[in-house]
Amino acid sequence: MKILNVNTAVTTIEGAPQMVEKHRSEWTAEDKKKANLDNVAKDILYKTLDKNMFAKIKTCTTSKEIWEKLIQLCEGNDQKKENKLTVAIQKFDNAKIKPGETLTEFDERFSGIIIELISLGKYYSNREIVLRVMRALPREWDVKTIAMRESKDLNKLELHDLFTDLKAYEFELEI
Incomplete structure (x- = not known):
């Protein structure tokens, strides 16, 4: 999970503020809590998968990637x-x-x-x-x-x- 911050120095062509990734040293307690949610979700997914399925998703880095891979593997096109x-x-x-x-x-x-x-x-x-x-x-x-x-x-x-x-x-x- 990426924690983003508004870059007030630059705006996009549409006038919306540009978002940049917040450095870990700038994270607040709330930011840390949000970032940990991905780890919690990954942990839940890992614990529910058998060895065969785990081997197929172990290269995924986020819970969203894992979920999308599982949908692809289980439901397919x-x-x-x-x-x-x-x-x-x-x-x-x-x-x-x-x-x-x-x-x-x-x-x-x-x-x-x-x-x-x-x-x-x-x-x-x-x-x-x-x-x-x-x-x-x-x-x-x-x-x-x-x-x-x-x-x-x-x-x-x-x-x-x-x-x-x-x-x-x-x-x-x-x-």
């Missing part, structure tokens, strides 16, 4: 965002419970896909999400999913509630 969205939509469309995967594991994996889609600006209705989960289940679950389709309002059924019902049914199957 429009093309990168579009590619991420396409992949996330494909994950959603092709979601199937894997052989040997528990409903709890599938719940975590599928919820991760939903979170990724939301972070990329893609939203599905409760009905679309619930139907996608029901289609992801193996044939042995058809009786349960058909019963749920007929007895519940899929527009109001939340993902959490769906998985709670399915986990209860899974438990009954194992008995």
Whole structure:
């Protein structure tokens, strides 16, 4: 962070005062406090990054540079965002419970896909999400999913509630 001072000896063409960097020996307590904010922000950012991400930003000198680099790395340009969205939509469309995967594991994996889609600006209705989960289940679950389709309002059924019902049914199957 640069602490600036007004240079009263020179004005710009527009008539605005010219700003020059204030020497450290001239800093007031308030200036020191402001300058330390960048160090605090950098410290917070450093503590939240894993080793891999830290290696990518360690050459940045200010918290603003770090933040801009993180945005570039995580969000990328429009093309990168579009590619991420396409992949996330494909994950959603092709979601199937894997052989040997528990409903709890599938719940975590599928919820991760939903979170990724939301972070990329893609939203599905409760009905679309619930139907996608029901289609992801193996044939042995058809009786349960058909019963749920007929007895519940899929527009109001939340993902959490769906998985709670399915986990209860899974438990009954194992008995």
